Amino acid sequence: MIDQLKAFFAVNDVIVQFVHGQVFLILGVTMALQWRQPSKLGLARALPWLAAFGLLEAVATWGNSFIPIQMSLLSTQAIQDLRFMQLLVYLATYMALLGFGLKLNEPIVPPRVTLYAPPAGFVIVSLLMLALSAPDPSRNATTEAVLRYVICFPAALLVAYGLRQQAGHLVGPLNIDRIVSVLRIAGFGFVLYALVEGLLVPPLQLFPANLVNSQTVYNAIGLPAGILRAIAGAVITFYFLRALEVFRIEADRVAQALEREQSLREERERISRDLHDGTIQSIYAAGLTLDGVRRSVDEVSLSQNLALKDGELLGNARVELDQTMTALNKTIQGIRNFIYDLRTSSADEDLARGLILIVSEFRNRTGLEIRWISEGRPHYTLRPDQRQHVYQIVREALSNTVRHSGATQVSVELRYDGCETSGRAICLRICDNGRGVVPERGLVGHGLRNMRERAQLLGGSLDVAGVAGKGTVVTLEIKDVEDQINTGG
Secondary structure (H helix, E strand, O other), rough: OOHHHHEEEEEEEHHHHHHHHHHHHHHHHHHHHOOOOOOHHHHHHHHHHHHHHHHHHHHHHHHHHHHHHOOOOHHHHHHHHHHHHHHHHOOOOOOHHHHHHHHOOOOOHHHHHHHHHHHHHHHHHHHHHHHOOOOOOOHHHHHHHHHHHHHHHHHHHHHHHHHHHHHHHHHHHHHHHHHHHHHHHHHHHHHHHHHHHHOOOOOOOOOOOOOHHHEEEEEOOOOOHHHHHHHHHHHHHHHHHHOEEEHHHHHHHHHHHHHHHHHHHHHHHHHHHHHHHHHHHHHHHHHHHHHHHHHHHHHHHOOOOOOOOHHHHHHHHHHHHHHHHHHHHHHHHHHHHHHHHHHHOOOOOHHHHHHHHHHHHHHHHHHOEEEEEEEEOOOOOHHHHHHHHHHHHHHHHHHHHHHHHHHEEEEEEOOOOHHHHHHOOOEEEEOOOOOOOOOOOOOOOHHHHHHHHHHHHHOOOOEEEEOOOEEEEEEEEEEEEEEEHOOOO
């Protein structure tokens, strides 16, 4: 049986090489079409490396069929040059596999290592290969074995480990057990690839290639290494195609969240309209009626000579009416604040739009002169919950300005190009011309503590600085998540 298999594959070696390359070509093309997925999963950011790996593996494999065909047409030196180019393609393939593994293991592996290590490794090893190359087929076989042992084998195992991490840490929270299983099986596919691609090297008189190599396995089971590698590639490709479902599920859940958010926004708008047009108008009308009664009481007390007791009764009624009017005005103001919070909470299209509404409403409520400044364009988008933290910090800072600073002018500045730090950041400043921070009193209270806690939840920093008599500056800086990782933040 084994002899029959060996005879069959010996005759159909070209077909074996074609199938091997075709499997990885499908993997590369499919991943290349998916790499721009608008996903927050780390798996999506790693797809370009996987696409490059699949395409390069196909080209390197097809070289095993192309080069022998050219032997009768080209010189020995030309064939040697083609073989060297094939080794370079193999090197690029394994470096792309290494990049895929490094990307899957972020942030354990720093992003800068993922970005620079594979290209730098390719350049360094290529120069070494060029310096040591010679028109000697045995030297080529040794070089190929070293590439498989030193780069391919550990890189494939790193990918398998990274897929397991991705399944547990990123996909697991979506509560999709089948996707978790699919990614783990794909990881086992890379373990198989590490064995058949990384260990089945050409026959050499070097350990361990003299014991385990592509020829010994072929003699033992009758299957060439190309078939085993095609099987590993088929497992990887099939289960990665199934894993792509996670992006559709994620997109569906994002769409559902947006629909819920839209419904909440519409409900907030409806409640705010009902409160403004119904409840607050009714209270306001009641207040006008009471104000009319109070004026009538004042007119009666002025136009008639009343007994002492009657005068006291009118005086008490006047006091009670004043207290009632004060309570109604506070109620009206509270409802207006509630309407204001509802409307600003629904302004979630972008950060600047929500801040403009806050500044405009605050200006209308207090009569304070507020200047709005916005510079740059956003490099990344804050989530709705993150924007709410920013809005609450701005509200608290503006409220503190009215209550404590005695300022007559305030400026709210939003800059998307950062403050004094480098990198992509959002910088927000609230400046006033009030009394400033008094050093003896310090900065205490729940308001400031809440602002700092919100800044920490945003992954940013909050600074409050002021000079007595010259005003206070509240600075909130939010760095991009990727920049935080790059800088160790």
